[in-house]
Amino acid sequence: MVSAEDIEEASRAIDSAFVNTPQFEDDALCAAVGRRLIVKVETLNPVRSFKGRGADHFMRGLAPGRHVVCASAGNFGLALAWAANRHGVTVTVHCAENANAVKLARMRSLGAQLEVGGQDFDEAKERALRHAGEDRAAVFVEDGDHPRITAGAGTIAPELAALAPDTVLVPVGNGALVNGVGTWFKARSPRTRVVGVCAAGAPAMALSWRAGEAVTTPTVRTAADGVAVRVPVPGALTTMLEVVDDMLLVDETAIGRAQALAHEHLGLVLEPAGAVALAAVPGFGAGERPAVVLTGGNQAPR
DSSP: OOOHHHHHHHHHHSOTTTSSOOEEOOHHHHHHHTSOOEEEEOOSSTTSBTHHHHHHHHHHTSOTTOEEEEEOSSHHHHHHHHHHHHHTOEEEEEEOTTOOHHHHHHHHHTTOEEEEOSSSHHHHHHHHHHHHHHOTTEEEOOTTSOHHHHHHHHTHHHHHHTTOOSEEEEEOSSSHHHHHHHHHHHHHOTTSEEEEEEETTSOHHHHHHHHTSOOOOSOOOOSOGGGOOSSOOHHHHHHHHHHOOEEEEEOHHHHHHHHHHIIIIIOOOOOGGGGHHHHTOTTOOTTOOEEEEEOBOOSOOO
């Protein structure tokens, strides 16, 4: 388990390129969705996603010269590659055959060694685990299952707290972000609700939270590759059951509309996973003023 103190320590340590990101209300966007809301923009940094927070914090805990192995749909691996360059570490990223081409190109440009294979993220993760098991020098790290990564992602929470949202809407993939945010708010502002949002085409984490146990789905069907999880991380689920107040599902139409709204009113090109939380705002609880975390922008403009 990560503590609020761990998250506050991470806030002081993480590279300044990733912390204190823009957060504000936009009148036109609020009018378009029919309520007041706060947006927190996590795309204006060297890796274009919130993943840089956890990756940098994780790498600071490793000795130089180590070799990290991970699986990633793209943004986690990209963030690890960026941090590896700055902390004297090498990284191999296992990606599925259908991984986002923009993310693959950016990982290569940052010096990551890529291993591409498997039909989806979870098959790529199996390949990464085999790789790490065969290489004694390798350190396997799973997004959602390492305390320093969760603590790094959680640094979003104390920043948002300054604007006093009623609820924070957070996209859910493997769970590091929602668990870090939820942990901090439960300790420091328990009246603030933390709500996770999954793509309806990748509902494993939401189904697991509702069931109180891991629920694996046979397939995923969503453009939101960054949250396309079909096999829950057990440790992440355990924490989610303690710190997350609700879980929502949004369909592909809602995600596409959220991308369009972010581009029209905020000038942001969000990838589908980056728009998942915004997609949950229309029809959300009356009277609440939520904060929405816009988590990723590694996509070519349409």
